Amino acid sequence: MAQLSFASLDYAAKKKRTKRDVFLAEMAGVVPWVALEALIEPHYPKAGPSGGRRPFPLAVMLRIYCLQQWYNLSDPGAEEVLYDICSMRTFAGLELGRDTIPDETTILNFRHLLERHELTKAIFGAIAEFLETRGALLRGGTIIDATLIAASPSTKNKAQKRDPEMRSSKKGNQWYFGMKAHIGVDATSGLVHTAGVTTGSVHDAKVMDNLIREDDRAVYGDKGYANDRKQRQAETAGVLWAVKAKAKPGRPLSISQRRRNRHFGKIRAKVEHVFQVMKCQFGYRKVRYRGIAKNGVQVFALLALTRKIGNTDFSLPLRMPDNPNTSRTL
Incomplete structure (x- = not known):
């Protein structure tokens, strides 16, 4: 010793x-x-x-x-x-x-x-495999979501340009410049099983197929993933389409649709816990590097370290100390 x-x-x-x-x-x-x-x-x-x-x-x-x-x-x-x-x-x-x-x-x-x-992708996959062998990562349903990670819009650099791999995206009435992290979370355990990164302008629905596992029997998502064609395909295949209904112009949501949205929203909330840990506990609100690839490496590392093993939470949200891409690339 x-x-x-x-x-x-x-x-x-x-x-x-x-x-x-x-x-x-x-x-x-x-x-x-x-x-x-x-x-x-x-x-x-x-x-x-x-x-x-x-x-x-x-x-x-x-x-x-x-x-x-x-x-x-x-x-x-x-x-x-x-x-x-x-x-x-x-x-x-x-x-x-x-x-x-x-x-x-x-x-x-x-x-x-x-x-x-690209070893953080391998680490992400290894932890997923470890969790599955421990019975912590289950099968059956997936919650899909994406979050914007801000990048600096400043042009005060040698090239006098913003990062060319970052793009602007509109959320509500606000524009954001940066990239997106897309994740698929196990609906039962709340653990991330699939992840990827894209530039900020890529619509969430365009990458949803990459986040869903082949044997999933339910898909949960917010209104950004609403798609009539995909809903019909899911229902034909016997998959529960638990994506929140979106009001159409001149057609407000019915009482039953709003009730359905609230019910599925309680399950879908698990995906927000991952982003809360990544952004609030680990402080990853803004990209550290230039380019999608380098920042993607860090995203995979953060998501791998936000996992739970057994009864121990990798994030430990109530006990977090004071601050001193089986991944598929989308």
Whole structure:
């Protein structure tokens, strides 16, 4: 067993466990680290026979990457908190004074490794498979929805242009500039099983088929997915079409339609919990990078880490600490 520093011993002896301590301890126990490391290991650099700087252990870098997602940390910010916060160092398996702390360039290179090999998609799929084997991810129905992730509209950059891969989308009477994250959520467990990202101008209904599983017997969605043709196809196939009815010009909704909308809306609300965790708890309200691909990598990582395993919630919405693409690409 590695010897702890006096600072770590003092921290371990404190009388109260903080919310961050509780959260990170639970994450250390429920995330399938061995399976995730096995996905990344073939692409991770090995120590060369001629010497040179040895790479940091993969387990350390993966945990630091997870800390970045949970606490909305930049690469320099992640390096800073590893020096400042003992609970985060402990979670990453680092001891100040004994271990070298990865610098921001090392953290950046690991993130680029995940982006280059699309490994967050593989992580997303691996966790889905793990949940299914544990009986947490069920079959039967899917709730579909999308959320807008804002991008900076500023042209104060070298090219003097906005990000060309981002587009504007109108919601109500308000225009938004950015991209969309589309998800399919299991109607029983509320867990994300399929996800994808598109530019902001893509209509939600155009990608709904990619979010529905072949064996789904019910489809839930908001009014943006209302489609008479798809409804007829679903009913012919014996699939429950639980998409909210949309009023047509000169034809307001009937009492029975409004009652139906309220009933299905209570089930559909589960999909909003995912976006609440991603945007409010993890702070992902605005894209960090330019381009759909790089931001899509982060979306898959965030959605993977918003999952539940067994009775433990990856988001822990009531216990979240203070802030310091089986995925199909749509």
